[in-house]
Amino acid sequence: MQLDTHASLPLPAAELRPALELALALARADMTVLLLHDETAGTLIPAAAYGLDDEHVALIGSHRPGADDFSAALSEHRRIVVRDAWHRDSFGPLAQALGFRSIEIVPLFSFDGKMLGELVMMFRRTRSTSKRMIKLVEHCANLVVLAVSQARARAEAERARATTEEAGRAKIQFFARMSHELRTPLQSIAGYIDLLRVGVADPPTAEQARLLARVHDSEEVLVHVIDDLITFSRLEAGHVSYQIAPVPAAEAMRIAHSVVAPLAASHGVTLETSACPGVFVAADGDKLKQILVNLAANAVKFCGEGGTVRISCQSDGDRARFDVTDNGPGIPGDRLRDIFEPYVQLATPPLEGFGGTGLGLAISREFAAGMHGQLTVASNLGRGSVFTLHIPNAVGLSDAQPTITPLADSAPTA
Amino acid sequence: MSLPLRHTDLSRQSFLSATNRLPPVVLVVDDHEESRTIARLVLERAGFRVAEASTGLEGLRLAGLLRPAAVLLDLIMPGLDGWELARQLHANPATSRAAIIALTALATAEDHDRALLAGCDAVLTKPVRPIRIVETVQHFVGPAAAAIRI
Numbered sequence: 001m002q003l004d005t006h007a008s009l010p011l012p013a014a015e016l017r018p019a020l021e022l023a024l025a026l027a028r029a030d031m032t033v034l035l036l037h038d039e040t041a042g043t044l045i046p047a048a049a050y051g052l053d054d055e056h057v058a059l060i061g062s063h064r065p066g067a068d069d070f071s072a073a074l075s076e077h078r079r080i081v082v083r084d085a086w087h088r089d090s091f092g093p094l095a096q097a098l099g100f101r102s103i104e105i106v107p108l109f110s111f112d113g114k115m116l117g118e119l120v121m122m123f124r125r126t127r128s129t130s131k132r133m134i135k136l137v138e139h140c141a142n143l144v145v146l147a148v149s150q151a152r153a154r155a156e157a158e159r160a161r162a163t164t165e166e167a168g169r170a171k172i173q174f175f176a177r178m179s180h181e182l183r184t185p186l187q188s189i190a191g192y193i194d195l196l197r198v199g200v201a202d203p204p205t206a207e208q209a210r211l212l213a214r215v216h217d218s219e220e221v222l223v224h225v226i227d228d229l230i231t232f233s234r235l236e237a238g239h240v241s242y243q244i245a246p247v248p249a250a251e252a253m254r255i256a257h258s259v260v261a262p263l264a265a266s267h268g269v270t271l272e273t274s275a276c277p278g279v280f281v282a283a284d285g286d287k288l289k290q291i292l293v294n295l296a297a298n299a300v301k302f303c304g305e306g307g308t309v310r311i312s313c314q315s316d317g318d319r320a321r322f323d324v325t326d327n328g329p330g331i332p333g334d335r336l337r338d339i340f341e342p343y344v345q346l347a348t349p350p351l352e353g354f355g356g357t358g359l360g361l362a363i364s365r366e367f368a369a370g371m372h373g374q375l376t377v378a379s380n381l382g383r384g385s386v387f388t389l390h391i392p393n394a395v396g397l398s399d400a401q402p403t404i405t406p407l408a409d410s411a412p413t414a
Numbered sequence: 415m416s417l418p419l420r421h422t423d424l425s426r427q428s429f430l431s432a433t434n435r436l437p438p439v440v441l442v443v444d445d446h447e448e449s450r451t452i453a454r455l456v457l458e459r460a461g462f463r464v465a466e467a468s469t470g471l472e473g474l475r476l477a478g479l480l481r482p483a484a485v486l487l488d489l490i491m492p493g494l495d496g497w498e499l500a501r502q503l504h505a506n507p508a509t510s511r512a513a514i515i516a517l518t519a520l521a522t523a524e525d526h527d528r529a530l531l532a533g534c535d536a537v538l539t540k541p542v543r544p545i546r547i548v549e550t551v552q553h554f555v556g557p558a559a560a561a562i563r564i
Binding site (some may be wrong): 172176181184186187189191194200223227230413 | 449545
């Protein structure tokens with residue numbers, strides 16, 4: 001039997017019925033109904049029943065505590081036993097309609113003393129009450145209280161979980177919308193800058209071209225910041241999925257190299273990529289690419305003019321490691337611990353030459369973890385840093401076809 | 415009736431008419447005027463003829479009329495949106511041969527996949543360097559007229 005549960009009491013009747021069934025059997029009642037007290041409406045409302053159909057439950061209806069005999073148990077804190085309900089005005093018509101002779105109503109209070117409701121038990125025959133029976137019914141009432149409390153706690157937890165999930169979704173939608181709204185005017189900026197640069201009106205002078213290039217660079221940084229925020233909001237909400245497949249390490253490194261090379265050139269940094277034949281890692285190609293690009297772009301910006309950044313890879317048993325090594329100023333030991341923490345860069349004085357949202361490394365670490373890998377860093381002040389991505393080899397993957405998506409609009413995320 | 419075709423260079427037009435080889439038409443459908451202007455300027459510079467539509471419905475009408483070689487479309491537009499426009503262009507034999515290129519400020523893979531499923535041949539994310547718009551159009555329809563490029 002399904003009952004409509006009241007809006008403020010969204011307790012599934014199915015969860016309450018086992019306790020009712022037990023109470024019915026122990027008390028040898030023929031039918032039982034659980035009335036729950038709705039605090040906002042101030043009424044007792046049927047929440048679950050056993051041995052009764054919906055029509056009969058509707059006949060019992062809802063009751064205002066203190067207004068009638070039915071609700072007296074709760075309002076007067078006492079158990080009501082009517083041995084001959086047929087000849088009691090307030091129960092007679094109901095007793096005849098439902099076919100019970102005796103009725104017993106036990107008030108239910110939660111463990112912290114709040115009005116919970118009533119357990120109503122109905123008997124087809126007149127029955128005498130023994131002391132033992134009174135005790136048993138008390139136990140039954142406690143059982144029902146327990147079931148109601150549990151069902152409420154579960155409903156509450158479910159509601160909290162749904163709220164959290166909804167908030168997460170709203171946040172992602174908000175970020176996606178912000179991204180869209182920011183990209184649209186950025187398209188105009190990017191477009192007009194480039195049109196000016198190529199001289200769609202008049203060819204720019206050398207000085208104008210230099211200034212336009214600066215605007216162009218800033219616009220690209222802004223796009224990366226937006227990308228980072230979107231990616232991070234999705235990671236936080238657990239909305240990122242990974243397509244793990246065998247990826248040739250050399251190909252991932254080659255792509256990262258080609259993306260970061262222009263940045264390295266403009267910073268006067270030498271970018272080296274070691275050969276890494278025959279190594280296949282189990283990774284999401286796009287995310288592996290993004291990690292390497294992030295690490296290499298960070299290293300380029302960090303080590304400054306005249307520095308060298310090296311991307312290398314080696315296989316080690318069932319795992320492979322990618323190292324991004326720079327000979328920059330290094331990272332102080334007290335900063336190494338929290339360098340992967342999101343927003344750290346925003347919260348602390350920036351490391352010299354280390355721009356960006358502060359989300360790039362946090363995103364890389366999350367991506368690494370999502371591919372069953374790990375991101376670590378070692379640094380020597382004055383000598384340089386090594387960021388290492390440890391990732392499983394592709395040996396264990398059933399799909400032997402190496403796949404990597406072609407170079408798309410990849411961009412460094414710093 | 416005047417078509418929103420703009421020719422940057424009349425002598426070029428007559429030259430092309432003489433050789434009986436008009437440059438291909440690219441239809442730009444975007445409710446954002448600046449985006450249309452940039453696409454038009456850069457595509458005209460590359461030698462294409464460009465028509466503009468500010469709504470999906472107008473885009474659909476012009477596509478049927480002009481039979482463009484490529485349609486550059488925004489995804490989020492009031493009324494007939496880019497996904498639906500791509501579907502209808504793809505389904506209509508008169509326009510199904512046009513390369514459909516989405517140019518959108520939506521950046522997620524899901525949105526891009528939906529666009530590809532709707533019949534787009536390529537998706538570009540805003541902001542895109544104008545040269546990428548030209549390269550993408552050329553990838554599908556070939557160069558407009560290499561000989562007379564500025």
